[in-house]
Amino acid sequence: MAKKLPLERILHNQGFGARKFCRILIINEDVTVNGEICDDPSTEFELDNLSYTIKGEPWEYREKSYLMLHKPSNFECSHKTQHHPTIYSLLPHPLVVRDVQCIGRLDEDTTGLILISDDGQFIHRMSSPKHKVPKVYEVTCKHALSDEQIAHILRGVQLVDEDAPIAALACERISDFVIHMTLAEGKYHQVKRMIAAISNRVEGLKRIQIGDVKLPDDLAVGKWRWLSEAELASLNNTEKIKLLLAANIKY
Helix, strand or coil, rough: CEEEEEHHHHHHCCCCHHHEEEEEEHHHEEEEEEECCCCCCCCCCCCCCCEECCEEEECCCCCCCEEEEEECCCCCCCCCCCCCCEHHHHCCHHHHHHHCEEECCCCCCCCEEEEECCCHHHHHHCCCCHHHHCCEEEEEEEECCCCCHHHHHHHHHHCCCCCCCCCCEEECCCCCCEEEEEEECCCCCCHHHHHHCCCCCCEEEEEEECCECCCCCCCCCEEHHHHHHHHHHHCCCCHHHHHHCCCCCCC
């Protein structure tokens, strides 16, 4: 039997405020459920395929949140920022109330794909070093990259404070100054430090892919959307990721 909850509790669980505030929204006829106004906070609804609007804004019931965001430059991946606005200011307030967290931070001057969720197990699985989820970065360098520099990245570079050389999983030349670099680690300023280790400098850095999930061409900078079921399934398929890494297949 499908789970049912009172509308007041549903809205509270989805981040729309305290139970009292949600009750007022409903009584004031600011809420529709599956296309119909509901003014009774105690009315129960099945959670499966539940859609509703709050003051005309459409929502769907989601037990957990799984999002992607196209991060702009000069935004910090923290709830407590120091110098720039937080990326969480780009999300609707109900999602922030649900305490969503970004999975793997990007530097303030780095742009591109960020995954965000309030599912602790998913966050751990995606960020844990043992799962080695590959991430692809579009790297724009100050100087043209030689074949030897690219080979060096693939062979491994020695970084300060690291015991062993660190190599990219893949490194594809896009132009004289641009490469797509695939990494499985998430070390501090890793891309910038690796490029510096081959006597070059990063002028622009954008994350364009995590696992099988690519940053969509139609997702504008600063915008977000829900992950599709197919995208979420691919990210949860850690065995597939391990096989791809073992085969050294480029993403």
